[in-house]
Amino acid sequence: MRHRLLGAGLPTVVIAMMGMASVSVAGQAPGSGQADYTAPRTPWGDPDLQGMWDTRTYTPFERPAEFGTREFMTEEEAAERERLGLRRIVSDDDDDAIAEDLIQQDVRRYARSDAPDDGRPGFRIAGAEYNAFWSADPTSPKLSLRTSQIIDPADGQMPSLTRDALMTWEAREQARSTRSQADDWEDRGLSERCITRNGLPGEMLGSGQQPLKEIVQTPGYVSIVMPYGYVRIIPVHQDDQAPLGAAIRQWNGDSRGRWEDDTLVVETANFKNTVKNVVPAHGGPFGGSAHVHYYPGTGDTFRLTERFRRIDAETLEYRYTVDDPNVFVSPWSTVNYFTLDQWAVEGNQDRLFEYACHEHNYGMVNAIRAARADRQWALDEAAREAAIRERELQEKWEQLRAWERSNQSGR
Amino acid sequence: MHKRFRFGSRMAALATATAALVMGLWLSAGTTVVGQAPSYVAPRLPGTSHPDLSGIWQAFTTANWDIQDHGADPGPFPRLLGVWGAQPPGRGVVEGNEIPYLPEAVAKKQLNLEHRLTVDPDNVNTVGDPEAKCYLPGVPRATYMPFPFQIIQSTDKVVIAYQFASASRTIPLSRSTEAPVDSWMGWSNGHWDGDTLVVDVTGFHDLSWFDRAGNYHSDALHVVERYTPMSPYHLRYEATIEDPKVFTRPWTISLPLYRRIEQDVRLLEFKCVDLAEAYVYGSLVDTEGGAR
Numbered sequence: 003m004r005h006r007l008l009g010a011g012l013p014t015v016v017i018a019m020m021g022m023a024s025v026s027v028a029g030q031a032p033g034s035g036q037a038d039y040t041a042p043r044t045p046w047g048d049p050d051l052q053g054m055w056d057t058r059t060y061t062p063f064e065r066p067a068e069f070g071t072r073e074f075m076t077e078e079e080a081a082e083r084e085r086l087g088l089r090r091i092v093s094d095d096d097d098d099a100i101a102e103d104l105i106q107q108d109v110r111r112y113a114r115s116d117a118p119d120d121g122r123p124g125f126r127i128a129g130a131e132y133n134a135f136w137s138a139d140p141t142s143p144k145l146s147l148r149t150s151q152i153i154d155p156a157d158g159q160m161p162s163l164t165r166d167a168l169m170t171w172e173a174r175e176q177a178r179s180t181r182s183q184a185d186d187w188e189d190r191g192l193s194e195r196c197i198t199r200n201g202l203p204g205e206m207l208g209s210g211q212q213p214l215k216e217i218v219q220t221p222g223y224v225s226i227v228m229p230y231g232y233v234r235i236i237p238v239h240q241d242d243q244a245p246l247g248a249a250i251r252q253w254n255g256d257s258r259g260r261w262e263d264d265t266l267v268v269e270t271a272n273f274k275n276t277v278k279n280v281v282p283a284h285g286g287p288f289g290g291s292a293h294v295h296y297y298p299g300t301g302d303t304f305r306l307t308e309r310f311r312r313i314d315a316e317t318l319e320y321r322y323t324v325d326d327p328n329v330f331v332s333p334w335s336t337v338n339y340f341t342l343d344q345w346a347v348e349g350n351q352d353r354l355f356e357y358a359c360h361e362h363n364y365g366m367v368n369a370i371r372a373a374r375a376d377r378q379w380a381l382d383e384a385a386r387e388a389a390i391r392e393r394e395l396q397e398k399w400e401q402l403r404a405w406e407r408s409n410q411s412g413r
Numbered sequence: 414m415h416k417r418f419r420f421g422s423r424m425a426a427l428a429t430a431t432a433a434l435v436m437g438l439w440l441s442a443g444t445t446v447v448g449q450a451p452s453y454v455a456p457r458l459p460g461t462s463h464p465d466l467s468g469i470w471q472a473f474t475t476a477n478w479d480i481q482d483h484g485a486d487p488g489p490f491p492r493l494l495g496v497w498g499a500q501p502p503g504r505g506v507v508e509g510n511e512i513p514y515l516p517e518a519v520a521k522k523q524l525n526l527e528h529r530l531t532v533d534p535d536n537v538n539t540v541g542d543p544e545a546k547c548y549l550p551g552v553p554r555a556t557y558m559p560f561p562f563q564i565i566q567s568t569d570k571v572v573i574a575y576q577f578a579s580a581s582r583t584i585p586l587s588r589s590t591e592a593p594v595d596s597w598m599g600w601s602n603g604h605w606d607g608d609t610l611v612v613d614v615t616g617f618h619d620l621s622w623f624d625r626a627g628n629y630h631s632d633a634l635h636v637v638e639r640y641t642p643m644s645p646y647h648l649r650y651e652a653t654i655e656d657p658k659v660f661t662r663p664w665t666i667s668l669p670l671y672r673r674i675e676q677d678v679r680l681l682e683f684k685c686v687d688l689a690e691a692y693v694y695g696s697l698v699d700t701e702g703g704a705r
Contacts, residue, residue: 045460045568052567186698187690197686216583218565218572220467221459225565225572232579233572235563235680244677252682352570353583356596360686361548361620367534370697 041264041312046221048238049264051310054216054346054354055318056144057208059338065150065158073158074147144317144341154323154335162405163398167329171395175388182380183387184373187366194366196359198253199230202270203306203322207338214343216354224259224266231357236268246272255306266310273304303328316342331405455608455642460568464608464642467566469673469680472557472650475503477544479626480557480666482510489530500625506557506666512628513661525627534697538620542627546693547685549580549597551621552614552636553652553666561673563680564640571603571610576683584612592616595632610640631658646672 041049069075075083150158163171181189192198199205199212205228208214212229219225226234237243238259246256256272304326311319318340325333345351373380455464475483482505488498514522525542533540544550550558560576571584584603592600592615600616614636622629634656641649648670655663 045458047459187694195686195690197684218567218570218583220465220565220567223467223565225574227572227581227583231581232682232684233565233574233581235565235574237679242676243679246679250681253684254682256679349588352585352588352590355593356549356598358549358597360689361538361543361546361597364537366694367537367697370694374697 036314039312039314044219048219048221048261049266049312050219051217051224051266051312051318052219054214054343054351055340056213056343057206057215057320057338057340058210058213059146059151059207061146061148061151061338063151063336064160065152069149069158071157072149073153075149077147080145080147144339146339148337151336151338152334153337155332161330161332161334162402164327164329164331165402168395168398168402171398175391175395178384179388181384182373182377183384184369184380186370189373189384190366190369194363194369196231196363202254202273203308203324203336205230206308206320206322214346214354215340224268227354229354229357231359236266238266248272255304264311266308268306268308268310270306270308271304273306313339318342331402331409453642453644455645458566458568463605463610465566466564466571466610466640466642466648469561469563469678470648470670471561471673472559472668472670474506474557474668475501476506476557476666476668477554477559477624478503479505480507480624480628481505481512481626483626506668508665508667511664513664515659515661518659522627522629525622525629527627529625529627532693532696534694537693542625543597543621544577544625545689547578547689549578549621550575551597551617551623552582552599552601553638553650553654554621554623555580555582555598556638556650556652556670557668560683561678561680574680576680577685579682579684589613597621599634599636606639608642612638612640614638629659630654630656633658640670643669646674648672 041051044050044052069079152158152160155161178189184190187195193200206215208229214229216227217224218227222238222240224236224238226236228234232254234254234257236257236259238261240258245258250256251272251274253274255270255274257268257270259266259268261267304324307323307325309319309321313319320338320340321335323333323335324330343351455466457463458465458467478500483500483503485502486500488494488500490498528540529542530545531541532546537546538548544554544558549555555562555573555575555577558575558577562573562575565572565574569585569587571586572581573584574581580598582598582601584601586603586605589602589604590600595616595618597618597620599614601612601614603610603612605611615634617630617632617634617636619630619632619634634654636655637653639649639651641651643649649667650670651665651667653663653665654660
């Protein structure tokens with residue numbers, strides 16, 4: 003949850019701040035950093051990455067077609083995208099669009115808070131913000147003029163899925179075709195099941211509801227407190243510790259870190275490879291944009307490499323490379339920029355709040371019951387969703403065929 | 414790097430400095446406190462004057478079954494599980510072995526015990542032991558569950574990550590703040606009392622339990638924990654529990670925590686949600702209608 007608003011207190015304050023939340027485009031193109039910048043050190047001599055980091059981004063995951071091969075847009079183009087409503091937080095799930103809508107609903111209701119109650123539920127709320135309470139964030143992520151998070155390949159597009167991956171995807175769709183939306187819990191996405199949000203690396207980027215990650219260090223370890231109910235604990239330079247055996251598979255893999263000058267390099271493997279969920283809506287291991295929720299599982303061959311580096315006093319450059327030869331025809335890499343959260347710096351927030359998703363998951367109870375109350379409806383809805391995925395699947399087949407035509411020896 | 418136990422390098426790095434200090438304290442130690450190791454001075458976290466409690470720790474007690482004295486018991490499903498599901502005997506961790514329930518509060522403990530493995534889809538988090546459902550274990554229970562946890566201590570903040578359910582707590586050390594809303598793991602504020610890390614925890618709701626025996630608390634729970642280094646391998650853990658809605662007076666539990674010293678020890682992932690779904694939701698899909 004967004005604890006910040008609890009700290010902000012009065013809803014009037016919240017509304018006022020939301021009104022001011024337009025982002026200045028003012029020449030910010032984080033990424034260059036200060037050439038002569040040296041990261042501060044912890045008392046034990048490691049680069050100090052600690053703090054509460056705002057991990058949201060406006061940068062499109064893949065490069066929109068209009069930018070062609072350009073890595074950066076102009077400030078005029080950025081302003082135009084904002085005018086068209088194209089610039090929204092794209093980072094970790096497509097709930098943000100919904101959240102933004104809910105915020106606006108609450109704003110309208112709040113404007114009616116002094117009006118006589120006409121009895122309609124939700125017509126007005128008097129001081130008790132609900133949805134905006136969870137979603138609104140009075141600040142905005144720092145603006146990058148990058149045209150895509152993906153910087154490799156140079157076209158800014160995620161590489162084609164492999165033939166094996168697409169066949170796995172198809173097999174999952176086939177297995178799912180006779181099932182309703184919620185014949186049981188495994189028909190729901192990993193996010194709804196409170197297992198992962200969209201897994202690593204997608205979860206490293208923030209959403210409107212969960213913008214922050216907190217880094218806390220001790221000698222030999224860097225920990226990243228994640229907003230989705232776990233802590234990533236990264237042992238650093240503990241090379242005498244044997245790697246995990248292949249039998250141990252984890253939702254968030256097993257991470258090992260090392261310092262390369264001021265950069266924390268983290269390699270993660272041993273991802274779970276037994277995801278039975280046939281369609282992990284929200285739960286594809288490669289989050290990052292609204293349309294990558296349906297990808298087939300991974301695990302056996304997925305190796306994630308991340309690089310964290312402070313490039314100036316308030317910016318953490320975050321790069322990751324996905325190498326998963328079973329799933330992608332080639333590795334791909336991204337860059338994003340995290341900003342030191344000023345609200346926390348000013349002492350207003352000293353931790354992330356508890357997630358406790360599964361503990362209160364009445365939504366699952368209701369989904370399963372609803373699918374029994376009207377199974378035909380639940381089957382029809384499942385078919386409607388499957389049709390959307392089918393279109394995306396066919397696009398991916400076309401992308402693969404095009405790649406195969408231009409690469410006679412694919413892997 | 415040479416082979417070593419996990420705490421090795423840090424210990425070695427500080428050994429020289431600490432040795433002089435230890436010698437000094439040995440010479441000056443006039444009195445001993447019963448149950449403590451007066452000669453032990455833990456290595457400091459660099460940049461601070463405080464002991465470094467970082468490491469992977471685990472309780473070795475049967476308190477998760479029952480924080481009071483308990484004998485061996487077949488457990489709830491002997492026909493199904495044999496001795497796998499049996500309760501091992503154990504001495505309690507409650508000082509004096511008495512939990513001072515208010516007279517009117519005793520019945521609920523008994524009810525909890527009787528229904529500890531009941532699942533009610535209409536009351537998923539108010540009926541039955543939260544542990545069985547993979548719910549966040551609360552404090553102090555997280556400490557003495559049969560799973561390791563890791564302390565990550567920085568200069569002004571401590572993170573404790575528990576293996577069970579990937580639970581965690583962030584404990585700021587510099588300033589106390591109030592819980593914005595109630596939660597399972599509570600709202601922790603820490604400070605140092607000499608070499609003891611004191612963690613004051615409030616902001617609980619009433620949903621977590623102390624053990625499988627159904628010992629419970631209300632939303633008025635206030636826990637004060639004390640973590641004191643006893644040796645390179647041990648912490649003394651004490652927790653004082655206060656809850657005027659349920660107990661007549663504060664009471665205290667204490668137990669040692671043991672450092673996990675295996676060469677390759679890691680806090681592995683026990684995100685147990687998917688392991689608990691059949692238990693929590695199974696009754697819903699057993700009814701007619703859906704495929705399974």
